[in-house]
Amino acid sequence: MATFGQRLREIRNEHNLTQKQFAKMFQLSESAIGMYERDEREPSFKLTNEIADQFNVSTDYLLGRTDNPRPTDYGDDIDPKEIAEFEVFVNNPNHGIFFRDYLSAPEERKKELLQFWRFIREAEKDRKPGDRQGE
Structure with missing residues (x-):
């Protein structure tokens, strides 16, 4: 699989952008x-998400986890930003036990x-710190 740097260079070149234009x-x-691009530095989650959103590719693609650049098609009712939010949730060590196999599923x-x-998100949306689950 490709590295983040390779994918970044690939996307930049596909869009005919110089490093200076891309940086701006x-x-x-x-x-x-x-x-x-030389894989001497790793991007923040925020930057990875911003690049994915800007160029309509998945963060998994940018990080070399898949060769499919487009977000998984779950249907019309699921927004790629929702997928990104879910992946942040899944990758949180406090939440990830149940969902740990998501990325390879x-x-x-x-x-x-x-x-x-x-x-879960809907059921817990109004829950405040200290509230018991389901209250």
Whole structure:
């Protein structure tokens, strides 16, 4: 699989952007882009998400976890930003036990886990710190 740096360079070149132009898009220095492309520096979650959103690719693609650049098609009712939010939730060590196999799961299982997360998110949306689960 490719590295973040390779994917970044690939995307930049596909869009005919110089390192300077690309850096300006994300308010970074040209040297930072060069370091990312040489895999000398790792991006923040925020930057990874911003690049994914800007170029309509998945964060998994940027990070070299898949060769499929487009977000998984879960259907019209699921927004790619929701997928990104879910992946942040899944990667949180406090939440990830149940969802730990999400990234390597087959597409059908990913859909099931996403639906389960939606249920949890909705049920817990008004819960405040210190409230017991389900109250």
